[in-house]
Amino acid sequence: MTVIRAILKKEFTSYFVSPVAYVLITIFLILSNWLFFNTYFLDEQASMRIFIARLPWIFLFFVPAVTMRVWAEEKKLGTMELLMTLPVKDYEVVIGKFLASFLFLLVCLLLTLSVPMTVAYTGDPDWGPIIGGYLGSLLMGTAYLALGLFISSMTENQIVAFILSLLVSFLFLIIGENFVLYAIPDWLVPLFEYIGFGSHFISITRGVLDSRDLVYYFSFIFFFLLLNVKAIESRKW
Amino acid sequence: MIEVKNLTKHYGITVAVKDVSFSVKKGEVLGFLGPNGAGKTTTMKIITCFMPPTAGTVEVGGSDILEDPLSVREKIGYLPENTPLYSDMTVESYLNFIAEVRRIHPRDRRERVNRMIETCSLKGVLKKDIGALSKGFKQRVGLAQAMIHDPKILILDEPTSGLDPNQIIEIRKLIKELGKEKTIILSTHILPEVSATCDRVIIINDGQLVASGTPEELQNRAAGESVIYTTVKADAAKVQTVFTSLGWVKKCSVESKQGERARFKLLATQDVSDPTEQLYDIAVKNGWMLSELYRETLSLEDIFLKLTTS
Numbered sequence A: 001m002t003v004i005r006a007i008l009k010k011e012f013t014s015y016f017v018s019p020v021a022y023v024l025i026t027i028f029l030i031l032s033n034w035l036f037f038n039t040y041f042l043d044e045q046a047s048m049r050i051f052i053a054r055l056p057w058i059f060l061f062f063v064p065a066v067t068m069r070v071w072a073e074e075k076k077l078g079t080m081e082l083l084m085t086l087p088v089k090d091y092e093v094v095i096g097k098f099l100a101s102f103l104f105l106l107v108c109l110l111l112t113l114s115v116p117m118t119v120a121y122t123g124d125p126d127w128g129p130i131i132g133g134y135l136g137s138l139l140m141g142t143a144y145l146a147l148g149l150f151i152s153s154m155t156e157n158q159i160v161a162f163i164l165s166l167l168v169s170f171l172f173l174i175i176g177e178n179f180v181l182y183a184i185p186d187w188l189v190p191l192f193e194y195i196g197f198g199s200h201f202i203s204i205t206r207g208v209l210d211s212r213d214l215v216y217y218f219s220f221i222f223f224f225l226l227l228n229v230k231a232i233e234s235r236k237w
Numbered sequence B: 001m002i003e004v005k006n007l008t009k010h011y012g013i014t015v016a017v018k019d020v021s022f023s024v025k026k027g028e029v030l031g032f033l034g035p036n037g038a039g040k041t042t043t044m045k046i047i048t049c050f051m052p053p054t055a056g057t058v059e060v061g062g063s064d065i066l067e068d069p070l071s072v073r074e075k076i077g078y079l080p081e082n083t084p085l086y087s088d089m090t091v092e093s094y095l096n097f098i099a100e101v102r103r104i105h106p107r108d109r110r111e112r113v114n115r116m117i118e119t120c121s122l123k124g125v126l127k128k129d130i131g132a133l134s135k136g137f138k139q140r141v142g143l144a145q146a147m148i149h150d151p152k153i154l155i156l157d158e159p160t161s162g163l164d165p166n167q168i169i170e171i172r173k174l175i176k177e178l179g180k181e182k183t184i185i186l187s188t189h190i191l192p193e194v195s196a197t198c199d200r201v202i203i204i205n206d207g208q209l210v211a212s213g214t215p216e217e218l219q220n221r222a223a224g225e226s227v228i229y230t231t232v233k234a235d236a237a238k239v240q241t242v243f244t245s246l247g248w249v250k251k252c253s254v255e256s257k258q259g260e261r262a263r264f265k266l267l268a269t270q271d272v273s274d275p276t277e278q279l280y281d282i283a284v285k286n287g288w289m290l291s292e293l294y295r296e297t298l299s300l301e302d303i304f305l306k307l308t309t310s
C-alpha cells in the first residue's frame, strides 16, 4: 500500500508540474463545453444527452494524450531502471500509475460539472441519465486509460504511444457501431456488439445500470492492466 | 555478501556476460573494470534485480535474486549508469519519494533525508528541479538516492563519470569513507580510481572474467617479466657477462654509454623475488660504482591493456 500510495502521489503531482496538463485540461473543457452549448440553447431541452454522447469522441484524443508519456518516458529516460530496482512489485507500480491517471481523469470530469449546473439552472432535467452519463463516461474513460497505459508501456516513443492508443481506442469505439454491424456476417454481430464500447456506454447513459455492462468495463480494465504488468515484466525476457 | 556464480546473459544473439563467477566479502570495495561493452552494466543490472540472468545464480546477503528480489533490492542502493532521475521533480520531493517507496518510517524520513542532504551537500539546490541541475549535482542526487535507506550494499555504475576533478576527488573520498562499513561494487574507466578506492579488482573483457585480485596482486601477477635498469661505472663488457650469467636474467643489453658509465637494461624472469637486491650485492662484491638501480613495475593501465586487447 505504501508503495502504491507513493507512486500515485508522485505521478499525480507530475501531471500538474508540466504545462502540458493545463493545456490538455483547457482544451478538454473548451471542447466539451463548446460542443454542448453550441446546440443546447437551440434545442430547448433540459438534457445533457448531446454532451454525454460526445464525450467518448473527445476522450478518444484526450486520454491517449494523458497516458502516452506515463511509461514511454520512464523507458526513454532510463528512470525505469531506477524505479524497478526499488523494492516494489511490478503490479504495485502499474496500479499506482493507473490510479494517478484515473484521478486526473476524474478531476477533468468534475471540472465539467458547470454543464449540468447550467442545465439545472435553465430547465428541469431528468437526473437519472445525467448521473448515468457521468458514470458511463468515467467507465469508458477509464477503459481508454487502461488501454493507453498498456500501449505506453510497449514503446519508448510518446508519439507512437499516442497514435497507437488513439487507433486501438477508435477500433473499440466503432466496432459496435451500426455501419460496422451491417457490414459483417450475422453471426459476428453479437460478438462485435459486445466487444465494442458503444452498446455498454449507451445503456449506462440511459440511466440503466446493468451488471453485464459493469462486468464488461471492469474486465476490460483488468485485462489491460494485466497486460501492462506483463509488458513491464517483459524486460526480463 | 554477494555471490555471483556462473552468470550468463544473452540479449537475443549477443552474449553480454559469459559464465562469470566472483564474490564480494562484507565491507569490501570491489572495482569492476573492463572496456566498453564488456558487460559491467549488464552484470550490475542482474545483481540489482532489474532483469534476470539467462543462466547462473546470484545471492545477495543470503537472498537469491530470483527467489526473493524484494529483499535483495532492499539491501542494495543502486546508482545506474548515466544517473537517470525524474527531471521534473525537485531534489527534495524526489528524495522524499524514494524514502517513501523504500518504506522508511514517516517518523525517520525527515531525518534520513536531511542526513543525505548533508552527506551529499545538496542544501543549496533542494528546491530546484532536478532537470536544471549540473551533472555533478545530479550525480550527488543519484548517490543520495542510493544511500537514503542506509543500505549494506552499494552498487555504483561509473559514479565519477562526467565530474570535474574536484568533485571526482570528493566522491572518491566519500566512497572510501563509506567503504569502511559498506560493501561496494563500483565500475569505472578511470584506473587510478581503482587504486585509490578499491580493495579488490575484477577485470572483465567481452563478457568474461579475465582477472581478479587486489590491485597489487594484479600488478605482480600480470607483470610477468620485470624490467630493471641499472647504471654501473665499470668495464661494460665484464658487467654484461656477469649479469648474463645469472640464472634469472633472460637478457642483458647496454642501453647507453657515457664514458666509463654504462646503463644496462635487464629482463628478469618471473620467479625471482628480489632482483634489485641481488644486483646490488653483486655490484658491491665486485667493487662497481652503482649509480642507478630501478625496477620498472607495470601500471594498472599496462595490465588492463594486456588483458583486454588480444
Ligand SMILES: Nc1ncnc2c1ncn2[C@@H]1O[C@H](COP(=O)(O)OP(=O)(O)OP(=O)(O)O)[C@@H](O)[C@H]1O
Binding pocket: B011, B014, B015, B016, B034, B035, B036, B037, B038, B039, B040, B041, B042, B043, B081
Ligand atoms: N538492452 C540491450 N539489448 C541488446 N544488447 C545489449 C543491451 N544492453 C547491452 N547490450 C550489449 O551487451 C554488451 C555488454 O554491455 P554493457 O552495457 O553491460 O557493457 P559495459 O561493460 O557496461 O560497457 P560501458 O563501459 O560502455 O558502460 C554490449 O555488447 C552491448 O551491446
Ligand SMILES: [Mg+2]
Binding pocket: B040, B041, B042, B081, B157
Ligand atoms: Mg556500462
